[in-house]
Amino acid sequence: MYDPSSIYVVGNSKTNTENAITTLYNSFYIGFVLDPSSGLIYDASCSATIRTTDEFVRGIFVGRMMGRDDASLDDEVRRRYHGSSQKAILVAYKDAAKKLAEIQARLGTEGPRNEDQGT
Numbered sequence: 387m388y389d390p391s392s393i394y395v396v397g398n399s400k401t402n403t404e405n406a407i408t409t410l411y412n413s414f415y416i417g418f419v420l421d422p423s424s425g426l427i428y429d430a431s432c433s434a435t436i437r438t439t440d441e442f443v444r445g446i447f448v449g450r451m452m453g454r455d456d457a458s459l460d461d462e463v464r465r466r467y468h469g470s471s472q473k474a475i476l477v478a479y480k481d482a483a484k485k486l487a488e489i490q491a492r493l494g495t496e497g498p499r500n501e502d503q504g505t
Contacts, residue, residue, distance in 0.1 A: 393422045397482030399474040414474035418482050423495040425452035425486060452483050
């Protein structure tokens with residue numbers, strides 16, 4: 387289904403205690419299928435309790451580039467997602483981006499520079 391060179395990276399975070407996701411999973415997770423060198427996100431899925439949430443979150447991330455689009459993704463999540471897991475989505479994404487950067491360093495592939503760094 388996915389390109390043989392793609393990788394799977396999971397970002398995790400905590401949600402607030404009243405959140406149904408916390409009741410079921412104890413944490414919030416987003417799994418990303420992406421290109422390890424460019425950071426292009428092919429697919430994403432999250433530990434949501436509502437199918438629409440998972441699809442909405444997927445729609446925000448797919449087609450974007452982890453490591454390059456970080457600031458605009460942060461803005462988009464804040465502008466468009468108004469559920470109780472907003473902060474958890476942002477933290478899980480940042481956790482996955484950190485893991486991707488570590489993978490890229492280990493593989494000797496440097497992804498695109500973050501838009502926050504003036505590129």
